[in-house]
Amino acid sequence: MHLKIWHKLFIVFVLLALVVLGLTAGLMHWSFRQGFLDYLNDMERTHLTGMARRVAQAYDPDSGWGNLVDNPGAWLRILRPGSGRPPPGPDGFPPPPAPFSERDVPPPDTLRIGPRIGLFDANRRFVAGNPEALTNIKKMEPVQYAEMTVGYLGIMPMIEITDRVDLRFVERQNQAWFLIVALVLTLALLAALIVARNRTRFFRKMAEIARQLADGYYDMRIPVTTGDELGELATDFNALADALSKSRDARQRWFADISHELRTPLTILYGELQALEDGVRPFDESTLLSLVAEVQRLRKLVDDLYQLALTDQGALNYRKYTVNVVELVQDVADSFSVRLARQQLTLEVESPAKAIEVSADADRLAQLFVNLMENSARYTDAQGLIQISIECDGRQALIIVQDSAPGVPDEALPRLFERLYRVEASRSRDHGGSGLGLAICQNITEAHGGSIAVSASALGGLKVEVRLPVLASTQTFFEAVHDF
Numbered sequence: 001m002h003l004k005i006w007h008k009l010f011i012v013f014v015l016l017a018l019v020v021l022g023l024t025a026g027l028m029h030w031s032f033r034q035g036f037l038d039y040l041n042d043m044e045r046t047h048l049t050g051m052a053r054r055v056a057q058a059y060d061p062d063s064g065w066g067n068l069v070d071n072p073g074a075w076l077r078i079l080r081p082g083s084g085r086p087p088p089g090p091d092g093f094p095p096p097p098a099p100f101s102e103r104d105v106p107p108p109d110t111l112r113i114g115p116r117i118g119l120f121d122a123n124r125r126f127v128a129g130n131p132e133a134l135t136n137i138k139k140m141e142p143v144q145y146a147e148m149t150v151g152y153l154g155i156m157p158m159i160e161i162t163d164r165v166d167l168r169f170v171e172r173q174n175q176a177w178f179l180i181v182a183l184v185l186t187l188a189l190l191a192a193l194i195v196a197r198n199r200t201r202f203f204r205k206m207a208e209i210a211r212q213l214a215d216g217y218y219d220m221r222i223p224v225t226t227g228d229e230l231g232e233l234a235t236d237f238n239a240l241a242d243a244l245s246k247s248r249d250a251r252q253r254w255f256a257d258i259s260h261e262l263r264t265p266l267t268i269l270y271g272e273l274q275a276l277e278d279g280v281r282p283f284d285e286s287t288l289l290s291l292v293a294e295v296q297r298l299r300k301l302v303d304d305l306y307q308l309a310l311t312d313q314g315a316l317n318y319r320k321y322t323v324n325v326v327e328l329v330q331d332v333a334d335s336f337s338v339r340l341a342r343q344q345l346t347l348e349v350e351s352p353a354k355a356i357e358v359s360a361d362a363d364r365l366a367q368l369f370v371n372l373m374e375n376s377a378r379y380t381d382a383q384g385l386i387q388i389s390i391e392c393d394g395r396q397a398l399i400i401v402q403d404s405a406p407g408v409p410d411e412a413l414p415r416l417f418e419r420l421y422r423v424e425a426s427r428s429r430d431h432g433g434s435g436l437g438l439a440i441c442q443n444i445t446e447a448h449g450g451s452i453a454v455s456a457s458a459l460g461g462l463k464v465e466v467r468l469p470v471l472a473s474t475q476t477f478f479e480a481v482h483d484f
Contacts, residue, residue, distance in 0.1 A: 013192030017185060025181050044155065048117075048141045052153050054078050055119060059145045065127045068119065075128045079117070116156040122149060132156065202230055206237060218245035265298040305436065318361040318447060322471065325356045325365075325397050326390050332369040333388055336377060344382045351390040356397045357471045360448050368444045369399070371437040372464055376403040385459055392474065396450070396467045403461035408454075416454050416462075417442050441466075 055078055060067055068075050118129035120140070143151040202222075209220045218241060222234040272291055275281035333349050340347050358365075376386045384404035391398040408416065417438050438454070441464075445452040450468040457463035 010192050010196040013196060014189060017188035017192065021181050021185055021188070025177060045139075048139075048153055048155060051079070051117070052141045052143045055151070055153060056143050056145045059143070059150050061145075065119065065121055065151065068128045075119070118154045119143075120152045120154055122151055124152060127151065130156070202234075206234075209237075209241075213241055213244060216248075218248055262298070262301065265294040265301070268294045269298075301436075318364060320359045320361050320448075322357050323360045323362045323365060325358055325360075325399065325468065326351045327355070328362060328365060329369055329388060329390055329399060332366055332373060335370075336373050340377060340386065343377065343380075344384075345377065345380055346385045347388070348385065349388045349390075351388075352392065355474070356390065356392045357474045358397055358448070358468045359471060360468065364444050365448070368441050368466070369401075371441050372401045372466075375437055375464075376401060376462070379403070379406070380461060381405055384461070387459065392470060395470065397470050397474075399466040399468070400463065401466075402457035402459055402463035404457070405460035407456055407461050410456065413454055413456070417452075438464075 058068060058074060058078055059065065068078075115130060118131065119127040121127055124140075140152040140154050142149045143153060206222055209222055212220045221238045221241060224231050224234045224238070269291060272281070272287065272294070276283055276287065281287055330349060330351065333347060337347065373386075380386060380403040386401070386403045389398075389400045391400075438452075442452050445466055445468070448468055450466060452467075453465045455463045455465070
C-alpha cells in the first residue's frame with residue numbers, strides 16, 4: 001500500500017511527539033524522585049539537629065557516653081522519646097503515668113532516621129546506634145555539651161523512599177504525570193492530524209491545477225496565502241502558469257502571423273498569374289518584375305523562418321575563434337555604403353584605433369550586424385542618419401547602431417524582439433521586412449554570451465545596443481588605459 005504524503009507527515013509528527021514526550025516524562029520522573037529525596041534529606045538535617053540536643057542531655061561529664069554503651073533502652077529513648085520502660089523512681093517503682101495531655105507523644109519516624117543513625121565520641125569512635133554508619137556516613141552532626149563538642153551523630157544517606165505515605169505521594173504524582181502525558185499526546189495527535197491534512201491540502205490543490213493546466217486551462221492559479229516556502233512555491237507555480245499562458249498566446253499569434261505572412265505574397269502571385277491567364281494583363285517586363293519581387297519576398301520570409309528555427313534550437317554551427325569586432329563592423333558598414341548613398345542616408349562610424357577582440361563565429365556575428373544595418377537602412381527616412389559606435393569598458397564590447405526618424409513608440413519597444421512583430425505605423429510590411437530580424441539577432445547575441453537591448457534614439461529613430469564579452473588580452477589593455 002502506497003502511503004500518501006499526509007499519512008507520512010502524520011506518522012512523522014506522531015513519532016516525534018512520542019519521542020519528545022517519552023524523554024520529557026522520563027527526565028521529569030527522575031528529576032522529581034531526586035528532588036523529593038533531596039527534600040527528605042533536608043528534613044533529615046532539621047531532625048538531626050534536634051536529636052543532637054537530646055543526645056547531649058545523656059552525656060555524663062564523668063563517665064562520658066558509658067551509660068549508653070551497655071544500655072540499648074537509653075539509646076532507644078533518645079531516638080524515640082516516650083518509648084521503652086521508664087526508669088524506676090526513688091522507691092523502686094516506676095512513676096505513675098502522666099495525664100494523656102501531658103504525655104510526650106513523639107511524632108512518627110517517617111524519615112526512618114533511627115535505623116540509619118550512629119553516635120560517635122569526640123574522637124569519632126562508635127558508641128551506639130547502627131554500626132554500618134561507620135562506613136556509610138553521609139554527614140556528621142556535632143553534639144555540644146557545655147559549649148564543647150563531645151561527640152557526633154552520623155547518619156547514612158536515604159537511598160530510596162520506603163515510607164508508605166511518601167510512596168503513596170510518589171504514586172499519585174506518577175499517576176498525574178501519566179494523565180498529563182496522555183493528554184498532551186492526544187493533543188499532539190490531533191495537532192499532527194490537522195497540520196498534516198492542511199499541509200497536504202495545498203499539494204492536492206496544486207496537483208488538481210497542474211492537471212487542468214495540462215488540459216489547456218491556463219487561467220488556473222493557486223491562491224498565495226502564506227509567506228513561507230509553500231507561498232514561494234505557489235508564486236513560482238503561478239509564474240509557470242503565466243508563462244504557459246503567454247506561450248500559448250504567442251504560439252497562436254505566431255501561427256496566425258505566419259499564415260498571414262505566407263498568404264500575402266501567395267495571394268499576389270496567384271492574382272498576377274490569374275490575370276496573365278485571363279489575358280487581363282500582358283506578360284511584359286513590368287509583370288515579370290512584380291512576380292519576381294513577390295517570389296523574393298516569399299523566399300526571404302522562408303529563409304528567415306529557417307534561420308530563426310536553427311537559432312532557437314541552437315543548431316547553428318558556431319565555429320568560434322578570435323575576431324576583431326572593430327574590423328568586422330567596419331566591413332559590414334562598408335558593404336552598405338553604396339546602398340545608403342542611393343537612399344540618401346548618411347552613415348557615421350566611430351570606433352577606437354585599438355582592436356577589440358572577442359571569441360565568436362565571424363560569419364554569424366556578421367549576420368547579426370547585417371540584420372541591424374538592414375533594419376536601419378530599410379526603415380530610416382531619406383536624408384536621414386545612421387550612426388555606429390564601438391566602445392569597450394574593459395569587460396565587454398559595446399556596439400551601438402542607431403538611426404533617425406521615424407521612431408518607435410515607447411509601448412512597442414518591449415515587443416520588437418517578438419517574432420513577426422512590426423510597428424505597422426512606421427516600419428510596415430511595405431518595406432519588405434519579415435519581422436524576424438531582431439529575433440535572429442537576439443539568438444545570435446545570446447549564443448555568444450552577450451546581450452542585446454533596444455531603446456529610443458536621440459536621433460529620432462531606434463537605438464540598438466549589443467554587448468559581447470571580450471578576450472582577456474583586450475580586457476587587460478582597456479583596464480590599463482582606464483587606470484591611466
